[in-house]
Amino acid sequence: MAMNRWLMILALLSLSCTDDTTSEVEKSGTFDWDEVLPGHxxxxxxxxxxxxxxxxxxxxxxxxxxxxxxxxxxQSCASCHVQENAFSDPRARAVGSTGEVHPRGSMSLANVVYAxxxxWGNPLMVELxxxxxxxxxxxxxxELGLGAQEEVLGRLSEDPIYEDLFERAFPGExxxxxxxxxxxxxxxxxxxxxxxxxDRYQAGESDALSESEKRGMDLFFSERLECFHCHGGFSLADAVTHEGLVFDEPSFHNNGLYNVDGFGAYPPENGGVFEITGILEDSGRFKAPTLRNIAVTAPYMHDGSLETLDDVIDHYARGGTLTEDGPNAGDGAQNRFKSEFVNGFELSESERxxxxxxxxxxxxEEFLNNPAHSDPW
Structure with missing residues (x-):
C-alpha cells in the first residue's frame, strides 16, 4: 500500500514537470459556471x-x-458524503471517526452552493x-475528531502533492x-x-419523461399534494440563495414526524431549530432538503427513520407519522406545530x-458518476 502510494506521488510529480500538464489540474483560472449550469x-x-x-x-x-x-x-469528508449516494450517507445516522453514532444523517451536498x-436545524450556519x-x-x-489545527496542517505539509496544489490554488499563502x-x-x-x-424535460426535451413520470410531476406540483411548497423551484428545495435574489430563503418546517408528549415535542436529541432558539414553536422544525437524486439518498428524514420512498409517501399521505410504542410514541399528525402544508391526501395505486x-x-446519473467529483487518491 505504501509503495503504491509513493509510486503515485512520483507519477504525479513527473506529470507536473512536463510542459503541457499541470499536476491533476486540467483547467486553470476562474471557474466557468456556464460550463456546468443549465439555462434554468x-x-x-x-x-x-x-x-x-x-x-x-x-x-x-x-x-x-x-x-x-x-x-x-x-475517515474523510467523503466517508459520510458518498458520491454514488449524491454525496449523502447511506446510513440512517452518521458515524464519526471514533465510532460515535450521531443523532442525524448526513445531508446531500448536491447543489449545496445554493443553500x-x-x-438540518441551525439557522446560523450559512457559510461552508x-x-x-x-x-x-x-x-x-x-465527527472527524481533530484535536488541533497543527495536527492536520503538519500532515498535509509533509506531502509534496499538497505543496504543489496549495501553491497553485493560493499562491504565496x-x-x-x-x-x-x-x-x-x-x-x-x-x-x-x-x-x-x-432537467432535460425542463430544457425542452419533451420525451425525457415518460407519461407516468409526467403524471407524477403534475401530482407533485399540485395543491392537492402540496409537495412543491417545501420542495419547489430549480433546486427542489426552499432554503435557497443565488445572485439576483433579494432575500435569502432560510426555511425550516415541522412535518409531523413526531409528537412524543402530545404537545408537539420531538425526541430530545433531535429538537430541530428549537435547540438553537429555545422557542417552543421551533420544536421539530428542520430544513427541507433538496429532492434531487432522492431515490439514491435513503433512508429519509433527519434521523433516517423512514426507510423507503413508499414510507415517505405514507407519512405525508397520513399527514404525519404514528409511532405506536417506545420512547418516541405519539401521533405526529396531531403535532400542534406541524406545517400547514402537511394535511394528508389520498392516492390511488396508479397515482402512487x-x-x-x-x-x-x-x-x-452523470452527477453520481462524474470523475471530476470522484476520489483522486
Missing part, C-alpha cells in the same frame, strides 16, 4: 473572499477524500467555510486552516446536479406509482 439554473452567490477557481476546486477534491483530515486518519442555510470547522473539530458529537477550508468549500460548491431526466416514477426521474 441561476448563477450562484459566491463569497467575495473566496472566488472560485479550478485550482481551488482540485485542491478541495483532494482534501475532501483525504483521511488525514480525521484525528485517527480513518441559504446549512445542516464556517460549517467545515464543525466536522473537523467538533466534540459533540465527534501556504497550507493553513483558512486555505484548507476555502478549498474544500470551493469543491463543494462545484457539486452541481442538473442532468436528471426532469406515477409519483414514485417522477421522484426517480430526479436522479442525475
Amino acid at each position: 439554473f441561476p448563477k450562484p452567490k459566491i463569497p467575495a473572499d473566496n472566488p472560485m477557481t479550478y485550482e481551488k476546486v482540485e485542491l478541495g477534491r483532494h482534501l475532501f477524500y483525504d483521511t488525514r483530515l480525521s484525528g485517527n486518519q480513518t 441559504s442555510v446549512l445542516t 467555510e464556517d460549517q467545515m470547522l464543525v466536522p473537523l473539530f467538533g466534540e459533540d458529537p465527534v 501556504g497550507i493553513t486552516l483558512v486555505t484548507m477550508t476555502k478549498a474544500i468549500g470551493s469543491f463543494q460548491r462545484s457539486l452541481i446536479s442538473a442532468g436528471a431526466p426532469y 406509482e406515477d409519483l414514485l416514477n417522477f421522484l426517480r426521474a430526479l436522479t442525475d
Whole structure:
C-alpha cells in the first residue's frame, strides 16, 4: 500500500514537470459556471473572499477524500458524503471517526452552493467555510475528531502533492486552516446536479419523461399534494440563495414526524431549530432538503427513520407519522406545530406509482458518476 502510494506521488510529480500538464489540474483560472449550469439554473452567490477557481476546486477534491483530515486518519469528508449516494450517507445516522453514532444523517451536498442555510436545524450556519470547522473539530458529537489545527496542517505539509496544489490554488499563502477550508468549500460548491431526466424535460426535451413520470410531476406540483411548497423551484428545495435574489430563503418546517408528549415535542436529541432558539414553536422544525437524486439518498428524514420512498409517501399521505410504542410514541399528525402544508391526501395505486416514477426521474446519473467529483487518491 505504501509503495503504491509513493509510486503515485512520483507519477504525479513527473506529470507536473512536463510542459503541457499541470499536476491533476486540467483547467486553470476562474471557474466557468456556464460550463456546468443549465439555462434554468441561476448563477450562484459566491463569497467575495473566496472566488472560485479550478485550482481551488482540485485542491478541495483532494482534501475532501483525504483521511488525514480525521484525528485517527480513518475517515474523510467523503466517508459520510458518498458520491454514488449524491454525496449523502447511506446510513440512517452518521458515524464519526471514533465510532460515535450521531443523532442525524448526513445531508446531500448536491447543489449545496445554493443553500441559504446549512445542516438540518441551525439557522446560523450559512457559510461552508464556517460549517467545515464543525466536522473537523467538533466534540459533540465527534465527527472527524481533530484535536488541533497543527495536527492536520503538519500532515498535509509533509506531502509534496499538497505543496504543489496549495501553491497553485493560493499562491504565496501556504497550507493553513483558512486555505484548507476555502478549498474544500470551493469543491463543494462545484457539486452541481442538473442532468436528471426532469432537467432535460425542463430544457425542452419533451420525451425525457415518460407519461407516468409526467403524471407524477403534475401530482407533485399540485395543491392537492402540496409537495412543491417545501420542495419547489430549480433546486427542489426552499432554503435557497443565488445572485439576483433579494432575500435569502432560510426555511425550516415541522412535518409531523413526531409528537412524543402530545404537545408537539420531538425526541430530545433531535429538537430541530428549537435547540438553537429555545422557542417552543421551533420544536421539530428542520430544513427541507433538496429532492434531487432522492431515490439514491435513503433512508429519509433527519434521523433516517423512514426507510423507503413508499414510507415517505405514507407519512405525508397520513399527514404525519404514528409511532405506536417506545420512547418516541405519539401521533405526529396531531403535532400542534406541524406545517400547514402537511394535511394528508389520498392516492390511488396508479397515482402512487406515477409519483414514485417522477421522484426517480430526479436522479442525475452523470452527477453520481462524474470523475471530476470522484476520489483522486
